[in-house]
Amino acid sequence: MGDPRKFKSKYSGPGHPWQLARIEEERILVREYGLRTKRELWKVSSKLKAFANQAKRVIALKTGQAELEGKQLLGRLHKLGLLPGGAKLDDVLALNIKNLLDRRLQTIILKKGFARTPLQARQFIIHEHVVVGKRNVTAPSYLVPVEEEASVSLVAASTLANPEHPERSIKSKPKATIARAAKEGFRGRKGGRR
Numbered sequence: 001m002g003d004p005r006k007f008k009s010k011y012s013g014p015g016h017p018w019q020l021a022r023i024e025e026e027r028i029l030v031r032e033y034g035l036r037t038k039r040e041l042w043k044v045s046s047k048l049k050a051f052a053n054q055a056k057r058v059i060a061l062k063t064g065q066a067e068l069e070g071k072q073l074l075g076r077l078h079k080l081g082l083l084p085g086g087a088k089l090d091d092v093l094a095l096n097i098k099n100l101l102d103r104r105l106q107t108i109i110l111k112k113g114f115a116r117t118p119l120q121a122r123q124f125i126i127h128e129h130v131v132v133g134k135r136n137v138t139a140p141s142y143l144v145p146v147e148e149e150a151s152v153s154l155v156a157a158s159t160l161a162n163p164e165h166p167e168r169s170i171k172s173k174p175k176a177t178i179a180r181a182a183k184e185g186f187r188g189r190k191g192g193r194r
Contacts (some may be wrong), residue, residue: 034118
């Protein structure tokens with residue numbers, strides 16, 4: 001018979017399909033953060049829009065419930081490391097897509113020096129070489145809360161846990177080197193994505 005559920009889309013794509021400036025921006029972000037498709041970028045963008053819409057709605061309302069929802073939203077964004085402790089609802093509207101992309105597990109693995117390129121970080125996550133706390137996380141898009149960031153590491157039983165492993169990178173890489181490695185990793189594959 002089939003599954004009676006109706007799956008909802010987790011993102012909304014661009015309003016107009018052929019805008020050169022937007023396409024170039026998306027291409028740069030996909031390359032820099034090692035995203036597999038633009039759909040991943042649109043999911044992050046939709047999540048950012050949802051935060052902004054919730055903040056706008058709470059700002060417009062002047063009830064006790066709106067005040068409670070505002071505190072909950074700010075607390076959630078503070079736990080994710082997107083806003084500082086004393087932030088206001090107006091600060092939610094100032095967030096951009098790079099703030100959310102920097103909190104993804106894939107980006108944190110790269111920044112910690114466990115991988116040389118964003119695509120390699122993605123591969124380590126999908127192949128179950130990464131743990132957050134005591135659990136394996138196989139989703140590169142997982143938004144890492146601040147309290148879990150210190151517990152992100154490689155599985156102890158994995159061969160990648162050895163710092164001398166040939167696929168591991170040197171821990172102290174400047175940001176310029178990471179960005180250059182991301183571009184090289186993107187271009188280095190035969191018949192890479194466009």
